[in-house]
Amino acid sequence: MNRVDPHQSPAAVPMVTFEEVTKRFGGTGNQPAFTALDGVSMVVPRGAITGIIGRSGAGKSTLIRLVNGLEKATSGRVVVDGVEVGSLPEPGLRDLRRQVGMIFQHFNLLSSRTAFDNVALPLEIAGMDRKAIRDRVAPLLDLVGLGDKSGRYPAELSGGQKQRIGIARALATEPKLLLSDEATSALDPETTQSILELLKTINRDLGLTVLLITHEMEVVKTIASQVAVIDKGKIVENGRTFDVFTAPQHETTRSLLSAAIGAKLPEWISSDLKQTPAEGDRALVRLIFFGETAFQPLTARLVAEIGPDVNILAGAIDEIAGEPYGSLVVSYPADPDTLTRAGDFYRQTGLSTEVLGYGA
Structure with a gap:
């Protein structure tokens, strides 16, 4: 594994680095290759909340799936906490995925398991004993404000409560990095705001690095300190959220932000x-x-x-x-x-x- 120097301070080490990453699909037989990502280079700072925004089909989901090894780059390197993801054998990928939590747009809860058991699932897979699981899961349910819902099934929970369970499950293995794939897109505005406040609390209190993808400008404006704009598989703009939002340099950024920022003329x-x-x-x-x-x-x-x-x-x-x-x-x-x-x-x-x- 290609690890960073352990004597470097955490602040000096990025949590995720994309180095000239290209990802192509297809290209076999008569099928032409589709380039989902084209020479992407960017850094996700340790301890920050970083947003990636772009239209549907821009390459956001492919980019985030490279981080936990669900997809493998065609060329270039993806480095997570000093480890090159593409070089990992299957056991190494399993270890990596325990350090990278993920929350999803449609929650991905198992309907036959209670809230407690959904959060416990990754710990059961890891072989943790039942007492240790109870000691880990109960505080997580309290953290997301659902300590009194541990015995409820997904069908008995609201969308916001389901997403809170999804967040608790993502935190169960005590990850260093949390990935969010359009986690608020299925929620109403009030519930979205409560989920964003929870993510900010987790980032602040647990020191967890958060990488989120979204097409919702309001989400990035509210929660992210850093933002990258992706268009047709390329990062077209990248920097502090305030700088990018108040002085967008690329036409795609200006188009995405046109309805989200500043005074509007009739x-x-x-x-x-x-x-x-x-x-x-x-x-x-x-x-x-x-x-x-x-x-x-x-x-x-x-x-x-x-x-x-x-x-x-x-x-x-x-x-x-x-x-x-x-x-x-x-x-x-x-x-x-x-x-x-x-x-x-x-x-x-x-x-x-x-x-x-x-x-x-």
Whole structure:
């Protein structure tokens, strides 16, 4: 096994590293090969919650299945806690899977087993004796808030309760890494929020690294400190969630985030915007507030700088990965003098802006 130097501090060692990973399916006989992943390189930091977002078919599920060896890379390396997954024989893969818990979109509970016995299943498979199983499972059911449901069967539980049982089962073998495959997609918004709070608690209190895949931007915005955007098998953007969400660089990221972040203009306004101003037009500009600008009265100062003919069209206050974020859409005259003074003001204050277009 290719292990990292044991004298390195945990913070200096990634939990998961993808190195130029490609995964192809098919390609036998007359069937052309399908490339699900194409040269993926990224790092999942130890102790962090990392989200992978992308549209259906982008390669998210394939990527996460490489981590616990359910799929094997066609080329490249997947390294989990210093061990190259592709080099492991079957006994080594079994050991790895005990260190990597997984929760699923549709819970995957056994209907014939109680909540307690579903959580106990991986421990029974590992050969643990019944007393040790009881000592492990009972605290896990308490941790997920279902200590009083241990004797209930899945049919007697709500969707959120089933997912909590799934999370407890994933924690039963005391893993270092928790994988989440669209774990909230089948849940209503209120239940989703409670599950995300539970995952944040587990990450904080147990120091567990969490890698989650989702197409729900709200999930990543709420829980992940790091995010990677995948499109057609490639990582097109990667970094701190706040940085990626507030200043997306790739068109796919901007498209995915368009309905999730910032103030939105009504369609009747946005549909008539032009890219160049005509005489008498107004500029529509999104003002973005975060960091040092989040708590300063910059809108009032803008009015003082360019004059009172400033209209506020839309606004939103949000939080991304625990950091404050706000945006306003304003309009003002698009004459050269006003545009110059506004541009000077933005440069002097460091206020981030986006020109949305021009209209009457």
